[in-house]
Amino acid sequence: MNGTDPKSHLPKKPRLHSHAPPHSQPSNSIAPSDILSEFSHHDPSVARINNGSFGCCPSSVLSAQQHLQLQWLRQPDHFYYNQLQPGILRSRNIIKDIINADHVDEVSIVDNATTAAAIVLQHIAWAFAEGRFLPGDAAVMLHYAYGSVKKSVEAYVTRAGGYVIEVPLPFPVNSVDEIVQEFRKALELGKQNGRRVRLAVIDHVTSMPTVVIPVKELVKICREEGVDQVFVDAAHGIGCVDVDMKQIGADFYTSNLHKWFFCPPSVAFLYCRSSVKSSELHHPVVSHEYGNGLAIESAWIGTRDYSAQLVVPKVLEFINRFEGGIDGIKKRNHEAVVEMGEMLVKAWGTHLGCPLEMCSSMVMVGLPACLGISSDEDALKLRTYLRDKFHVEVPIYYREPKDGEVGPVTGYARISYQLYNKVDDYYKFRDAINELVDNAFTCSSLRN
Numbered sequence: 001m002n003g004t005d006p007k008s009h010l011p012k013k014p015r016l017h018s019h020a021p022p023h024s025q026p027s028n029s030i031a032p033s034d035i036l037s038e039f040s041h042h043d044p045s046v047a048r049i050n051n052g053s054f055g056c057c058p059s060s061v062l063s064a065q066q067h068l069q070l071q072w073l074r075q076p077d078h079f080y081y082n083q084l085q086p087g088i089l090r091s092r093n094i095i096k097d098i099i100n101a102d103h104v105d106e107v108s109i110v111d112n113a114t115t116a117a118a119i120v121l122q123h124i125a126w127a128f129a130e131g132r133f134l135p136g137d138a139a140v141m142l143h144y145a146y147g148s149v150k151k152s153v154e155a156y157v158t159r160a161g162g163y164v165i166e167v168p169l170p171f172p173v174n175s176v177d178e179i180v181q182e183f184r185k186a187l188e189l190g191k192q193n194g195r196r197v198r199l200a201v202i203d204h205v206t207s208m209p210t211v212v213i214p215v216k217e218l219v220k221i222c223r224e225e226g227v228d229q230v231f232v233d234a235a236h237g238i239g240c241v242d243v244d245m246k247q248i249g250a251d252f253y254t255s256n257l258h259k260w261f262f263c264p265p266s267v268a269f270l271y272c273r274s275s276v277k278s279s280e281l282h283h284p285v286v287s288h289e290y291g292n293g294l295a296i297e298s299a300w301i302g303t304r305d306y307s308a309q310l311v312v313p314k315v316l317e318f319i320n321r322f323e324g325g326i327d328g329i330k331k332r333n334h335e336a337v338v339e340m341g342e343m344l345v346k347a348w349g350t351h352l353g354c355p356l357e358m359c360s361s362m363v364m365v366g367l368p369a370c371l372g373i374s375s376d377e378d379a380l381k382l383r384t385y386l387r388d389k390f391h392v393e394v395p396i397y398y399r400e401p402k403d404g405e406v407g408p409v410t411g412y413a414r415i416s417y418q419l420y421n422k423v424d425d426y427y428k429f430r431d432a433i434n435e436l437v438d439n440a441f442t443c444s445s446l447r448n
């Protein structure tokens with residue numbers, strides 16, 4: 001990184017090239033054989049079409065991480081006093097530029113999106129405890145909010161006296177408007193009986209079923225309707241969708257860096273707009289830096305391994321070997337996953353779970369109705385069966401049929417596409433499902 005030009009580490013302005021099917025390699029400065037070697041630690045027997053759950057980390061970044069871990073072990077005091085804090089600041093500065101934040105103080109590095117949610121929701125709980133919010137004031141979140149975030153809302157907001165409203169979302173989704181309408185209705189409900197809506201929790205990319213939520217529009221509506229604070233849970237954000245803090249305009253925004261940004265597990269950023277007083281926000285793990293601002297608190301929460309937070313410059317180096325940097329990777333992943341999703345629904349006579357513009361680098365693919373997926377348990381058992389029998393790793397979602405639906409698709413697979421994937425991974429999945437269908441398999445055979 002050039003010390004005089006703060007932007008010298010940024011990816012070049014993306015040069016978006018024409019549609020590149022996943023099997024023809026895009027023109028990167030990284031050769032296909034290098035990509036293979038960067039992910040050679042992946043189990044080659046598995047069609048891993050589930051980047052969404054745990055992400056991935058290339059071996060060049062893992063080596064850099066191991067080097068840092070050894071440096072710590074070699075002379076921890078020197079590392080602690082001279083390297084740790086400047087290193088974390090370097091990572092925060094890189095993230096600040098990529099997400100278009102105003103100031104590095106708005107960016108804290110934490111372990112994961114779950115920790116970021118705890119920081120924001122604990123802040124809300126104190127507002128109730130200290131009388132700034134009144135019992136019965138509302139918080140709004142999507143019905144498809146991530147399970148652990150819902151539990152955090154229960155632990156911090158409901159328990160503190162907040163009234164929590166879930167926005168019901170249709171699935172399959174036909175349009176952005178359907179989501180906007182349901183969101184508006186939930187805010188209306190929140191404001192009934194003179195209540196104030198204190199918090200909106202909005203996913204950028206829902207986990208299951210996966211859909212890109214129109215966050216910019218929803219944040220704007222929140223502002224118009226006087227919602228106090230908006231927290232965007234973008235666990236899948238950076239590297240998967242456009243992440244621009246000025247455009248989105250939320251008070252709080254978190255994204256994992258280990259899902260779609262090639263960091264090792266586990267690291268995330270939490271952006272807190274400068275209008276929110278950083279001294280009022282605290283890391284749930286309190287240590288020496290308590291009261292020095294969230295970013296500083298988060299950079300030392302006791303003795304532990306901080307190496308995942310320090311490799312962000314190395315990750316950027318990896319990313320910049322690809323045409324268009326992270327935007328180029330994101331665009332190609334999106335195009336590839338859509339192409340693979342369309343191939344699968346054509347083979348099975350089903351449909352995708354949402355319009356293409358609401359897909360990220362993940363897409364919901366309808367499974368043949370004859371598989372008889374009739375519960376969440378069936379979906380989990382089928383996933384396990386696909387892993388054990390066919391070596392295909394893919395999450396499965398159960399959708400309850402509506403009254404009167406004829407031959408409903410009740411099961412959807414969430415497929416992901418990332419650099420290491422090949423068309424054969426998706427053919428393997430297609431063929432596995434075709435084999436089950438040919439053999440008149442139904443999920444009832446997995447029940448005991």
Ligand SMILES: Cc1ncc(COP(=O)(O)O)c(C=O)c1O
Pocket residue numbers: 052053112113114115145146148149203205206207233234235236256266
């Ligand atoms: C929408 C959403 N929020 C939060 C999380 C939690 O992420 P983590 O386990 O890294 O904290 C996930 C994980 O997949 C997610 O999809």
